[in-house]
Amino acid sequence: MPTTGARVEVRNLTKRFGGFTAVDDLSFNVEPGRITGFLGPNGAGKTTSLRMLLGLVRQSAGTATIDGQTYRELDRPLTVVGSALEATNFHPGRSGRDHLRVLAATIGAPDSRVDELLELTGIPAAARKNAGGYSMGMRQRLGLAAALIGDPRLLVLDEPANGLDPEGIRWLRGFLRHLADEGRTVLISSHMLQEVEQTVDDVVIIANGKLIKEGTVGDLRGAATSIVRTTDTESLIGALRVADVEAVVREDGGVVAQTEDLRLIGDVALRAGVPIHELRPLAADLEQLFFSLTEGTNRNLGDAENQPAPVMTDAVDGHEGANL
Structure with a gap:
């Protein structure tokens, strides 16, 4: 059955730690x-932003809502939001299965839900071992299983690929895509675009706590182009312009055509009698673009960004924060 995901809206969200924003x-x-x-x-402020969304840190200004409500206003929040902000928030002497059973008991979910998630995240063989002996990759999978215990409509994950081997990363991509295809909302943070560019649909890039760019991955890539190499660049560029295709010469001598239609370029070159030595789509270097957008913005937060999430002393009715 399709799941209706929860919409997240962040508006003018601000957090100050003393004189530091x-x-x-x-x-x-x-x-x-x-x-x-x-x-x-x-x-950059990613984890602090997620903590405010999940009710673990109180904002200085602005709002972060889930379907129009703050986390603390949600009824049975674990059935709406599942989160994993760190892969160490479990008792090291407790088995992975028992860790999930405790979470399941808080929302009245049966043990069968625990077994289902152990299978789904690929850790049934390790389920009876103490979680303190898990590898980082296994801890990530246990954290993901914990986030899904309430069958939530929104999944929030902080650096979920940390500690995963290439096979695990491939599995994670497919698993998150499956959740999104069911209609769920998936929000994942990362400091490496390369780790997530094959996974995500949309990107929100921040630096120094401020929004730098927001849009689809396609928006980030920009217009589709192709690279062509020939010994007669002037004739090729002229022929392409007659065909309503703009083209320019790069410093290395390659011709960048403003189209991804390789057949069109080949036909134009053939009619013009221009030899072609190379013809391929020109993929945008998203990693380089990411670094160019955030270059020089890294900062030393001291203790602000990297402190464990505080427990809010005025929380009531089980709304003290997300299931980390």
Whole structure:
């Protein structure tokens, strides 16, 4: 049965730690049925923003809502939001299965739900071992299983690929895509665009706590282009312009044509009698673009961004924060 995802709206979100502003007037949306990458260099304010969304840190200004409600206003929040902000928030002497059973008991879920998630995340063989002996990759999978215990409509993950081997990363991509295809909302943070560019649909890039860019991965890539190499660049460029295709010569002598239609370029070159030595799509270097957008913005947060999430002393009715 399709699941209706929860829409996240962040508006003018700000967090100050004394005289330091960790998150500065941040606004963006996260849409249902899509995977959104929340990206930025280390210390950009990503984790602090997620903690405010999940009710673990009180904002200085602005709002962060889930279907129009703050986390603390949600009825049975674990059935709406599942989160994993760190892969160490479990009792090291407790088995992975028992860790999940405790979480399941808080929302009245049966043990069969625990067994289902152990199978789904690929850790049934390790389920009876103490979680303190898990590898980082196994801890990530246990954290993901914990986030899914309430069958939530929104999944929030902080650096979920940390500690995963290439096979695990491939599995994670497919698993998150499956959740989004069911209609759920998936929000994942990372400081490396390369880790998530094959996974996400949308990106929100921040630096120094401020929004740098928001849009689809396609928007980030820009217009589709192709690279052509020939010994007669002037004739090729002229022929392409007659065919309404703009083209320019790069410093290395390659011709960049403003189209991804390789057949069109080949036909134009053939009619013009221009030899072609190379013809291929020119993929945007998203990693380089990411670094250019955030270059020089990294900062030393001291203790602000990297402190464990505080427990809010005025929380009531089980709304003290997300299931980390």
